[in-house]
Amino acid sequence: MSNAASPAPAVTKEEPGGALSFYGVWLIAAAALVVLPLIFSSGGSLTSFSLIGIAIIFALSYNILLGQTGLLSFGHAVQYGLGGFLAVHMMNAVASHNWPIPLPAIPLIGGIGGLAFALLVGWVMTKRAGTVFAMISLGIGELVASSSLILRSVFGGESGITTDRTALMPLFGWTFGPQLQVYYLIAFWVLISAIAMYALTRTPLGRICNAVRDNPERVEFIGYDPHVVRYLAYGFAGFFAGIAGGLTAINFEIANSAYLGATQSGFVLFAAFIGGTAYFFGPILGAILVTYLQLGLTNVTSVSLLYFGIIFIGIVMFAPGGIAGLLMKHRPLIRAGSLGMVIPSYLVAAIPTLAFALGAILTIETVARYSGGEGEGSTINLLGIPFVATAPATWAAAAFLLVGGYLVARLTWLRVAEAWDRAATVARDRGYLA
């Protein structure tokens, strides 16, 4: 995480056509957001895109804390959920009073809700960073989640509070009843929020946040109060989390106490960290991947959460830069043209690694089916091959893939490391620092 600040300035200096490529990325993103539903127009994919869009805002807002300012929060869903609740209440109020507020403005209300709560509790919370902040955020998260069940009139108890997004005044003939219109509403907010959050990282405040993350003591020496900086970052993160919450409320037309809970906080932590916190686009990748996996895996397996945990542990242990970190590691090699030296070793390592992964999946599924045995039958369909969970042949296959894959993969990854060293040396000789 500490190397986050360095790559960005280097980019702007090296590329003379920087402005074009800089705005080009956002234009391409905008175009992609517009075109996506035209290509994949089924109801299911529209719902997925909407959820992914919300997850992107949520994960990016989380990264203001974890990636930019170095604050590990276990209760980020509080701002998200409170934003969602405020949005729902606002929608109901607007609908019943016929106020001239269109639906696209509602997420802003959610954002203000998140911001207000962040500013309320943030001053005490951000006094200290590190482990203490993590614990306090966990405690506040539990406090709010439990309180939401007591304050039934505001939070609607177990069932939550419902609303009707079409009851608000239509905008340019759009009632936001169909999912497609909701998708475009979400896409609009994704783009706006992403640009705003990126801009935030380029402001002096964003820079001083990075400094607070890396060395709070020196920040104090140059005349800034790290506490204030953390507080501001916490406020901004709360604001954008609230926007995500407001969008969720619009998307599902309901807000309930699950929005505030530990599961949601864990989800955003997974998304941001798996994607990679050191780069701005990391959480976007993570949000897309984790949401996609979440939607896809639940139909296939009963233990989808276990896979999340394992992927997360794997990333923490072997690639703490996340997916974005892994990708960006290859940048100097691509520029130096020495990427070709590592590709063969990757291909060789891929086979036993894949075998190991399949063995792990087969083992988990076998155990799950064998001990659970709830409903879905004991046949595991892996790559089109049916495995019977009770058959010793399946156990043998799982053990063989797991152990054999692990042993061979270890050897091949040593080769990858050697090839990597050689390629990195070449890149360094050609002047691209790896």
Add this chain to the structure above:
Amino acid sequence: MAELIVISTLNGVLFGMLLFLLSSGLTVIFSMMGVLNFAHASFYMLGAFFGYQLTRWIGFWPALVLAPLLVGAVGMAVERYGLRNTHKHGHVAELLLTFGLAYAIEEIVSMVWGKSPMDYRIPAALDFPAFTVFSTNYPAYKIFMLVVSVTIFVALLIALKRTRVGLIVQAALTHPSMVGHLGHNVGRVFMLVFGVGSALAGLAGVIAGPSLVTQSDMAGLLGPILFVVIVFGGLGSLPGAFIASLLIGLIQTFAVALNGSLASLFGPLDPGLGPSPLTDIWNVTVAQIAPILPYLLLVLVLIFRPMGLLGTRES
């Protein structure tokens, strides 16, 4: 009233001692390695489930010894192959590793044993009322739990204060690099401490399992309270953790036993007001807010004494 006070005090002290079995390991691990072990409550859960399974296979008493040892072994493996490799990426990575572990352990437990509560029964030898206070039979098993926790507490105290290993552990708490310079294998001390801490959590699980509910969400329910205990007591302070454990144990037990609300104290609100947050707060009973009391306490302590009760460290 007197009956309520006596019984709740007993239960509160019991719950507090149980909390201390967990928080002592957690706080020692934290002050030595700087790692807040998120998976500590998961080791407690593993202890309960191992205890349940071993009780079915070989009986309660062997399980009482074996299950904590197993959990300790799991803990040592986690330290040796997980945390030690992650250490180079910093404390946040270590914290996240234990967070991921807690997640994975919960999923594995619910995968193997299912999500419904286990039929983990009190052993027949202890299934009788120990004594009767004010017409309430106090179960012998709870006395047994109390005895076990107090024994462990005393043993821990003696081990830390009177033995050579305890001396090294105490030294490694404040000056790990100096201890290393003196020729002690700090890595092994860490692994040992992590193992013992996990084993204590496992023991708490084995003895709490039959009395509380043995279920795959038990770690998620207790974990946050545990963190409140050690932040409240002061991070890294063992006496602080002890006081905080007892305090939170007592507060929670008394709160659960009390059925009063503002409405019963001052009379009901005017029904014409309609439902509002005020009526919610007015009608909620003390028992209902028991789950949030520890967190309220946490917020208060952070406002008025940010380093915790007996803590000395700023961060």
